[in-house]
Amino acid sequence: MNELETAITATLQAEAEGAAMTTDTTHEHEILNDRLDDVDRHRRRITWVGAIAAAAAIVLVIVGVRTLGTSHIPEPVSPSPSSVPRHVTTAFRPTVSLVVPAWVRDSTSAISTENDREAKWSVCDGGCGKGPSSVLAVILVASVLDPRSPTGYSAANQPEKFLASLQRSEAAGSLAITDRSTTTVGGFPAIVLTIDERRNVSNGFGCEIAPDQRCYDLSSDWDRLAVVDYHGSTLVLAASTNRSATDAVKADIAAQFDQMLTTVRFDPRPSPSAS
Amino acid sequence: MTGTSGTGQPSLPGSPRAAVTEIFHHHYRRLVGLAGLMVDDRESAEEVVQDAFESLYRSWGRLRDPQAAVAYLNRSVVNGSRSRLRKRMTERAYDIPDAGTAPSAESLGLDRNERDELVEALRALPRRQREVMVLRYYLDLSEDQIAEWLGISNGSVKRHAFRATETLQKRMEAWA
Numbered sequence: 064m065n066e067l068e069t070a071i072t073a074t075l076q077a078e079a080e081g082a083a084m085t086t087d088t089t090h091e092h093e094i095l096n097d098r099l100d101d102v103d104r105h106r107r108r109i110t111w112v113g114a115i116a117a118a119a120a121i122v123l124v125i126v127g128v129r130t131l132g133t134s135h136i137p138e139p140v141s142p143s144p145s146s147v148p149r150h151v152t153t154a155f156r157p158t159v160s161l162v163v164p165a166w167v168r169d170s171t172s173a174i175s176t177e178n179d180r181e182a183k184w185s186v187c188d189g190g191c192g193k194g195p196s197s198v199l200a201v202i203l204v205a206s207v208l209d210p211r212s213p214t215g216y217s218a219a220n221q222p223e224k225f226l227a228s229l230q231r232s233e234a235a236g237s238l239a240i241t242d243r244s245t246t247t248v249g250g251f252p253a254i255v256l257t258i259d260e261r262r263n264v265s266n267g268f269g270c271e272i273a274p275d276q277r278c279y280d281l282s283s284d285w286d287r288l289a290v291v292d293y294h295g296s297t298l299v300l301a302a303s304t305n306r307s308a309t310d311a312v313k314a315d316i317a318a319q320f321d322q323m324l325t326t327v328r329f330d331p332r333p334s335p336s337a338s
Numbered sequence: 339m340t341g342t343s344g345t346g347q348p349s350l351p352g353s354p355r356a357a358v359t360e361i362f363h364h365h366y367r368r369l370v371g372l373a374g375l376m377v378d379d380r381e382s383a384e385e386v387v388q389d390a391f392e393s394l395y396r397s398w399g400r401l402r403d404p405q406a407a408v409a410y411l412n413r414s415v416v417n418g419s420r421s422r423l424r425k426r427m428t429e430r431a432y433d434i435p436d437a438g439t440a441p442s443a444e445s446l447g448l449d450r451n452e453r454d455e456l457v458e459a460l461r462a463l464p465r466r467q468r469e470v471m472v473l474r475y476y477l478d479l480s481e482d483q484i485a486e487w488l489g490i491s492n493g494s495v496k497r498h499a500f501r502a503t504e505t506l507q508k509r510m511e512a513w514a
Contacts, residue, residue, distance in 0.1 A: 071456065098391075283397060
């Protein structure tokens with residue numbers, strides 16, 4: 064190591080120690096304890112939700128078996144559209160109207176946030192304000208960009224590039240894609256898929272196209288994703304939860320998310336951002 | 339009584355909560371230092387490290403030994419710091435830590451002004467070059483490891499390190 068390298072090492076160490084010395088470890092430990100308490104509450108809640116979902120599934124199977132045992136097959140009953148409130152975005156562009164899943168509507172702790180580039184519903188246990196730790200599940204609508212595009216952040220925001228990026232991440236072992244299917248969302252072509260995030264990867268989901276773009280990381284979550292080709296741009300709808308959630312919980316979230324997709328409507332007026 | 343595992347690594351308490359707490363007491367300050375090198379302000383550094391510990395707790399069942407937990411934390415802190423920096427790329431402001439709390443320049447064999455100049459030069463490096471320098475000279479990672487952590491090629495790591503070193507060299511020569 065030459066003189067400059069020695070000086071760089073020593074300077075970085077001194078800087079790091081300087082930053083470390085000013086932190087209040089006791090206070091930070093208290094904060095961590097609160098956050099870990101939230102995680103524990105979240106796990107207990109997930110366990111209960113899983114148990115309830117499993118119980119519901121059993122009831123449905125029993126009802127199904129009994130129904131099959133009779134000669135009378137009842138007509139399917141569709142939920143009355145007017146009985147469920149629709150959410151219409153006000154800041155997010157393009158304007159989206161949808162019926163959020165029951166686990167969001169029925170939660171007393173659901174928090175809705177929205178800006179021109181993101182509409183999100185977080186269902187938390189113990190208060191979403193305490194950080195991502197307490198988030199049980201998230202519904203997200205956002206426009207994103209393939210972060211590894213050779214032309215950088217000014218590249219066209221094309222759905223196929225976004226999907227190609229996910230496939231590269233899968234090939235690299237950062238995530239696994241399952242249950243991929245083609246559908247339409249709000250009249251636009253879409254690919255629906257399930258993602259199991261296996262590694263933490265900064266910007267693994269891409270970044271917004273904006274000077275102060277926010278990026279979406281892979282962070283040990285499980286996601287049900289709809290990649291919508293909205294006038295040639297990528298519009299992503301997602302439901303996320305921690306990948307440690309039980310299969311029953313994930314299945315329930317996926318089913319409700321897929322149901323939500325059938326309710327999505329876009330403002331028929333062309334969006335200025337979609338080109 | 340503290341036991342040791344077969345690999346010679348110190349064992350951790352049985353419950354994940356106790357184990358994470360013990361790791362917190364041993365590594366928290368060091369990790370805040372690492373995050374501080376990348377995000378420039380202490381509050382953000384503390385948040386990044388809190389996120390890393392929470393993530394560790396969530397992932398505890400998949401970790402095999404204490405060394406893996408520390409490696410996981412290092413990487414989480416680097417990823418979290420990079421993510422945070424990117425989010426505020428356009429509003430970046432430097433907040434130089436109080437020099438009075440850092441080890442003395444003399445103890446490092448550096449003149450105080452020389453060290454301040456180097457600190458400023460390191461902070462002025464483009465983000466990617468700075469990340470490479472922190473991983474190389476603070477975490478002592480190999481080129482291969484840096485390439486993997488940052489998701490770039492070995493050639494890119496070499497280029498960033500070369501350009502950063504060249505910039506720092508010129509700056510120090512100009513200052514001298």
